Amino acid sequence: MDRTSVKIVVAGGFGTGKTTLVASVSEIPPLTTEEILTEASIGVDDTTGVEGKTTTTVALDFGRITISPDVVLYLFGTPGQDRFWFMWDELAQGAVGAIVLVDTRRLESSFAAVDYFERRGIPFVTAVNRFFGECAYTDDEIRSALELDSRVPLVWCDARDRDSSKLALITLVRHAMARLRVRAGSVPVAP
Amino acid sequence: MTFETWDGDDESAAGRFVPLYVLVNGRTAPRDSTLDLATQVVALPVDTRGLEPEYVEIVRRCANWISVAEIGAYLHLPLAITKVMVDVLIEQGYLGAGTPAQRNIVDLHLLDSVLAGLERL
Numbered sequence: 001m002d003r004t005s006v007k008i009v010v011a012g013g014f015g016t017g018k019t020t021l022v023a024s025v026s027e028i029p030p031l032t033t034e035e036i037l038t039e040a041s042i043g044v045d046d047t048t049g050v051e052g053k054t055t056t057t058v059a060l061d062f063g064r065i066t067i068s069p070d071v072v073l074y075l076f077g078t079p080g081q082d083r084f085w086f087m088w089d090e091l092a093q094g095a096v097g098a099i100v101l102v103d104t105r106r107l108e109s110s111f112a113a114v115d116y117f118e119r120r121g122i123p124f125v126t127a128v129n130r131f132f133g134e135c136a137y138t139d140d141e142i143r144s145a146l147e148l149d150s151r152v153p154l155v156w157c158d159a160r161d162r163d164s165s166k167l168a169l170i171t172l173v174r175h176a177m178a179r180l181r182v183r184a185g186s187v188p189v190a191p
Numbered sequence: 192m193t194f195e196t197w198d199g200d201d202e203s204a205a206g207r208f209v210p211l212y213v214l215v216n217g218r219t220a221p222r223d224s225t226l227d228l229a230t231q232v233v234a235l236p237v238d239t240r241g242l243e244p245e246y247v248e249i250v251r252r253c254a255n256w257i258s259v260a261e262i263g264a265y266l267h268l269p270l271a272i273t274k275v276m277v278d279v280l281i282e283q284g285y286l287g288a289g290t291p292a293q294r295n296i297v298d299l300h301l302l303d304s305v306l307a308g309l310e311r312l
Contacts, residue, residue: 003256003289005229006305025312031264033228035271060270062228062260067308071301074229074258074292094227094292096302166312173306180299 004071008169009091011078011117012101013109017129017159018077019061021101024165026063026075033060035087058084060091075169078113088116097123097176099168101159104128104135107145114146123176125153127168131160219271221278228260228270231289232277239285249276250285 010018022030037056061077076091078084092098100113110126117124128135128142137145139154148154153171157164234253242250252262263273280286 003231003233004301005231005258005289005292006301007227007229007292031261033260033263033270033273034267036269060228060260062264064258064261065308065312067305071304071308072231072256072258073305073308074260076228076260090228094229096305162312166309170306170309173302173309177299177302177306180297180302184299 002070006067006071006073007091007095008073008075008172009078009088009095009098010075010101011088011098011110011113011124013103013106013111013113014080015106016101016103016110017131018101020131021099021127021129021157021159021165021168022061022063022075022077024160024162025065025169027065028063030061030063030077033062034058035060037084058087060087085116092117092120092122095122097125097172099172100124100126102126102128102142102146104137104142107142110146114148118149123172123179125155125168125172125175127155127157127159130156130158215272215275215279218275218279221274222282225291226259226274226278226281226288227291228274229258230291231256231258232262232281232286233257233289235285235287237285242285246276246280246285249273249280253286256289 010021012018019030035058037058058079058081060079063075065073065075067073078091079087098113098117100110100117102110114124114126126142126146126148142148143150143154153175155168155171157168159165232253233256234250239247239250248266249262252265259273259277260270262268262277263270266273268276277286281288
């Protein structure tokens with residue numbers, strides 16, 4: 001009797017469409033689970049005006065995809081606020097990798113996510129969400145603005161569209177597998 | 192320092208009378224550090240009489256395999272508490288745990304089946 005869990009993190013700045021993407025591919029409506037922060041965060045969180053408040057709630061949205069009778073893939077959206085890094089660590093630990101959603105109107109809102117996964121060597125793909133309308137930038141412009149390594153895949157997607165979100169997930173899993181093969185030495189490392 | 196003052200609110204965040212830290216005997220982290228949000232658990236055929244109602248509720252939720260995150264979401268329990276409670280239930284033999292995500296990231300065979308599963312969607 002066994003049951004295996006696989007995790008993928010869906011990251012990106014506030015309002016980039018993380019929960020929308022999770023919802024478009026999840027077999028259940030996204031669920032929300034909460035973590036309660038206590039006094040430890042005071043000094044980090046701005047508690048001006050709410051001095052009596054000793055807890056803050058961080059909400060976490062997630063969905064699931066049953067891959068086979070014994071494998072389930074969980075998709076976890078990162079909390080909207082970048083400052084809850086301790087939650088990111090928990091989500092990223094053991095994850096296959098991450099999809100970093102990008103809103104071209106606010107590229108900077110995804111800097112922190114790109115940086116986070118890059119520094120930790122966690123495989124990720126950037127998914128530019130078309131949801132926000134026509135984009136005036138080319139792939140190269142977005143790559144250079146985000147200072148993306150040339151090996152990091154960049155895909156265009158519409159987070160509301162199941163096939164489009166599916167493609168972003170597939171791109172990530174392929175990328176993670178390619179990196180593993182390189183690391184295992186079974187494939188020559190690209191120059 | 193404010194952390195030892197009581198604000199008079201018994202029904203704080205989670206809206207319950209017995210503080211959650213009592214239910215988990217003051218434990219703050221699961222004994223098994225591989226138990227993460229995505230780890231799935233299932234109820235074992237064990238008599239739950241004698242368990243606190245909050246624990247029984249968790250065991251009931253686990254008739255089929257379910258992740259720690261899902262239990263927390265359905266029962267409106269904070270994640271850290273859910274993890275500790277699930278861990279207690281595993282330790283005491285009420286729940287069985289599946290393979291956590293951590294062990295899988297270097298398993299190409301598993302990633303292959305994830306890929307195939309996604310392509311079938």
